[in-house]
Amino acid sequence: MTDEHRTPVSLSGLSSNDPRLQPAARHPELVERVISVCFIVGTLCLAGFGACYWIDAQPWKLGATLGAGLLFLGIGIVAWGKYLMPRGPFVEERHTLANSDADRQAFAAAIVERGGSVVQRRKLLGGLLGGGMGIFGVVVMFPLLRSLGPLPKRTLQHTDWRSGSYVVDQSGRRVEVGDLAVGSIETVFPEGTENSDRGQAVDQTVLIRVSNEAFTTMKGRETWAPHGYVAYSKVCTHLGCPVGLYEQELQLLVCPCHQSMFNVTNGAVPQFGPAPRPLPQLPLYVDSSGFLRSQSDYHQAVGPGFWERS
Amino acid sequence: MSDVINTQRAKKQALGPYGRVGKSLDELDDRLGLARGGRTFMDKIFPDHWSFMLGEIALYSFVIIMVTGVFLTFYFIPSSALVTYHGSYLPLDGQKVTQAFSSTVNISFAVRGGLLMRQMHHWSCDIFVGAIVVHMARVFFTGAFRKPRELNWTIGLTLLILAIGNGFFGYSLPDDLVSGTGIRIAYSIMESIPFVGTYMAFFIFGGNFPGTSTIPRFFILHVLILPLVILGLLGAHLFLLVRQKHTQFPGRGRTEKNVVGSPMFPVFMAKTTGFLFIVSGITALLGAFAQVNPIWQFGPYDAARISYAVQPDWYMGFLDGALRIFPSWSFMAFGHTIPLEVTIPAVIFPGIIFNIAYLWPMLERKFTKDNEIHHLLDRPSDRPKRTAAGVTVLVMLSMLHIASSTDVIANFFHLSLNAVLWGMRILTVILPIVAYPLTYKLCKELQGVRGAGKRKTPNIVSRTAEGAYVATPTPAYGEDVGHELEATPVPAYIESEPEEPLESGVRTVDR
Numbered sequence A: 001m002t003d004e005h006r007t008p009v010s011l012s013g014l015s016s017n018d019p020r021l022q023p024a025a026r027h028p029e030l031v032e033r034v035i036s037v038c039f040i041v042g043t044l045c046l047a048g049f050g051a052c053y054w055i056d057a058q059p060w061k062l063g064a065t066l067g068a069g070l071l072f073l074g075i076g077i078v079a080w081g082k083y084l085m086p087r088g089p090f091v092e093e094r095h096t097l098a099n100s101d102a103d104r105q106a107f108a109a110a111i112v113e114r115g116g117s118v119v120q121r122r123k124l125l126g127g128l129l130g131g132g133m134g135i136f137g138v139v140v141m142f143p144l145l146r147s148l149g150p151l152p153k154r155t156l157q158h159t160d161w162r163s164g165s166y167v168v169d170q171s172g173r174r175v176e177v178g179d180l181a182v183g184s185i186e187t188v189f190p191e192g193t194e195n196s197d198r199g200q201a202v203d204q205t206v207l208i209r210v211s212n213e214a215f216t217t218m219k220g221r222e223t224w225a226p227h228g229y230v231a232y233s234k235v236c237t238h239l240g241c242p243v244g245l246y247e248q249e250l251q252l253l254v255c256p257c258h259q260s261m262f263n264v265t266n267g268a269v270p271q272f273g274p275a276p277r278p279l280p281q282l283p284l285y286v287d288s289s290g291f292l293r294s295q296s297d298y299h300q301a302v303g304p305g306f307w308e309r310s
Numbered sequence B: 001m002s003d004v005i006n007t008q009r010a011k012k013q014a015l016g017p018y019g020r021v022g023k024s025l026d027e028l029d030d031r032l033g034l035a036r037g038g039r040t041f042m043d044k045i046f047p048d049h050w051s052f053m054l055g056e057i058a059l060y061s062f063v064i065i066m067v068t069g070v071f072l073t074f075y076f077i078p079s080s081a082l083v084t085y086h087g088s089y090l091p092l093d094g095q096k097v098t099q100a101f102s103s104t105v106n107i108s109f110a111v112r113g114g115l116l117m118r119q120m121h122h123w124s125c126d127i128f129v130g131a132i133v134v135h136m137a138r139v140f141f142t143g144a145f146r147k148p149r150e151l152n153w154t155i156g157l158t159l160l161i162l163a164i165g166n167g168f169f170g171y172s173l174p175d176d177l178v179s180g181t182g183i184r185i186a187y188s189i190m191e192s193i194p195f196v197g198t199y200m201a202f203f204i205f206g207g208n209f210p211g212t213s214t215i216p217r218f219f220i221l222h223v224l225i226l227p228l229v230i231l232g233l234l235g236a237h238l239f240l241l242v243r244q245k246h247t248q249f250p251g252r253g254r255t256e257k258n259v260v261g262s263p264m265f266p267v268f269m270a271k272t273t274g275f276l277f278i279v280s281g282i283t284a285l286l287g288a289f290a291q292v293n294p295i296w297q298f299g300p301y302d303a304a305r306i307s308y309a310v311q312p313d314w315y316m317g318f319l320d321g322a323l324r325i326f327p328s329w330s331f332m333a334f335g336h337t338i339p340l341e342v343t344i345p346a347v348i349f350p351g352i353i354f355n356i357a358y359l360w361p362m363l364e365r366k367f368t369k370d371n372e373i374h375h376l377l378d379r380p381s382d383r384p385k386r387t388a389a390g391v392t393v394l395v396m397l398s399m400l401h402i403a404s405s406t407d408v409i410a411n412f413f414h415l416s417l418n419a420v421l422w423g424m425r426i427l428t429v430i431l432p433i434v435a436y437p438l439t440y441k442l443c444k445e446l447q448g449v450r451g452a453g454k455r456k457t458p459n460i461v462s463r464t465a466e467g468a469y470v471a472t473p474t475p476a477y478g479e480d481v482g483h484e485l486e487a488t489p490v491p492a493y494i495e496s497e498p499e500e501p502l503e504s505g506v507r508t509v510d511r
């Protein structure tokens, strides 16, 4: 091949014996044989895929036969295109996309002049129509948006813990004062919500027994942890993952999502990680029959921050 | 006998020189007027450079996504209604799970070919987003987004965002423990936006988290709305590509006024069809041998439980990393909470990155005052500032991605979490800052090495009458000015003239 034939030319009007129309491969027969093998193997694999499907073989066999079949066919087709088809290079002219000045002006004139004469002289109509469309847009958007969901109201500020709610575990069993050994942890709910979505998502609370005696996590919370039972919201104040890990030695609650760590003995103040606020603590008491109950709801909104949270 | 042959010949003649195919094309042309455009399309030239395949990978993985996705819609039930699972996966037997979860487990274990289809769907989604990102990098670093292709850059970027979004919606559908945690985080991110956040979250998710509207809504977004938008934008993307024709790297015979490569038919058609098969084949092999998202191991979602292996799909990693390493800067003012520790890394930061990306073609036009039409691509080293800026952003995103596994790193290297956290914070800020000048310098060096596309010019060394030697460089080759040269064929051989000393007795030596 002389060097001249490396220069790209246009496809049309090439004489049929132009070297650019010859296959790229030096030994086309050899390549053809290799491609045939690819096609045969590919076809066999795909037939195998059908068979595997028929006999309900394991998924990996389905995938292996399908994948190998497609891969072999694909390699064969690409090789066909690359080695047995006109080697080129070919060239195509690029025409400027822009039109002539006359065309552009005619187009602009059509819009500006014609439009101008219609709209400019009828400014009032234009304004009224614009206003109508604008109102339409607003009234269409708002009811549509409104019906997508309820208003937040104050639902994010409260949980279902009430004064006197029984503390129950996941199966709904009321927790008694002797139930947890020191150092153990339990996920609890206000009675009646343990099976509801909202209970799971909002009311979930970790109950940890840190000692045998009443325990004070912070000033002003002297009565909140009777018999060493401390309860914190389980909803991480970062992004709401359940704070599910308890490091007993370090007395830390750890959120597995982004490793925020809250100090259990110290009012769940974050010690590490991106969580900005302590986990709210639930004030508990032990009633006369020895059941754990809540004195009230949490004093702050649980979970991640939001605008209306005060 | 000869009669038969004659009628056959007559028939053939009646069909014209191109036989039945030609005849059918004539019929089509009568009705649709396809001939001229069709011919031009068959002759359309595609550049042969490998980097032009990246967009094709994206396109083909989208085809696979659609095919496997349609299969999945036949069996998936988008509902959070609770059912008691009694399927072929025994460890879950008798558990109360949502229909979404149980139908996904059924696809994996009871539907023939279901697990393969699920895994192929998931893998092709990962490949899709990956291919778009790499394709986008090639468009960026070679300057293919410059005038007249700014609109296609914008469409492409929108496609990337939609692809990531749809990946998230799809990932959320099975209602397993890992994806449910993802939805919880998305909900909280939305809540964090000042003024409107809670309303947005309530309207998008249909109320308080978790609610029962999430899965049906995500389903219709995932299988209908976003795919339609993606399909429409893809159509526009490819239409613009054909209308504006491909870019190409400079080289022999390649100019601003032409495209050099292989024609649509048959060469490109064969290569690209083969490529579709290869991408599908690789996806099927991945689906066969690389397990992805084994939801039956995670278990159903339960807001009070958490899996320790919470890892989002790879394209969400940078967000997770940003949320991890950003300091806890919650802000209270006038009785309102502004959770900056969430809003900045998860809303403002990606917002800035994507907005800069959207505006980049315009910014570059402004700062370089280059308002010309460009069809020839840059080599990245020819544009050190742009390349350095791109590398900076990629380094920062990669560091954030790595930061999404601080706990894994800490475990693996036996470091304290605190050390890893601070290490990642510092690296995420420092490395991009270092990357800029480093890349800039590297580009400059590369330009020096290659002579910035210039051929070496000979020096003429002459000896003066006094015997001193003087070296004068010859002027650069005319075509070497700039890099948008019209390539000329190199002659097959060069005629050398016999050397003769000049009259003055001065000999010139060419090197």
Ligand code: HEM
Binding pocket: B051, B052, B053, B054, B055, B056, B058, B059, B060, B062, B132, B133, B135, B136, B139, B144, B145, B149, B152, B153, B154, B155, B156, B157, B158, B159, B160, B163, B234, B237, B241, B245, B246, B247, B248
């Ligand atoms: C849905 C995902 C996408 C698909 C399927 C896709 C597909 C393609 C294909 C097949 C091409 C032609 C071959 C090539 O240049 O690689 C192309 C060109 C192009 N793409 Fe994409 N693309 C996608 C996303 C993107 C993104 C994210 C960007 C950038 C932000 C982008 C920007 C462009 C531009 C500017 C061109 C024209 C460049 C040229 O002609 O050299 N695309 N796309």
Ligand code: FES
Binding pocket: A236, A237, A238, A239, A240, A241, A255, A256, A257, A258, A259, A260, A273, A274, A275
């Ligand atoms: S959600 Fe708990 S640390 Fe991020």
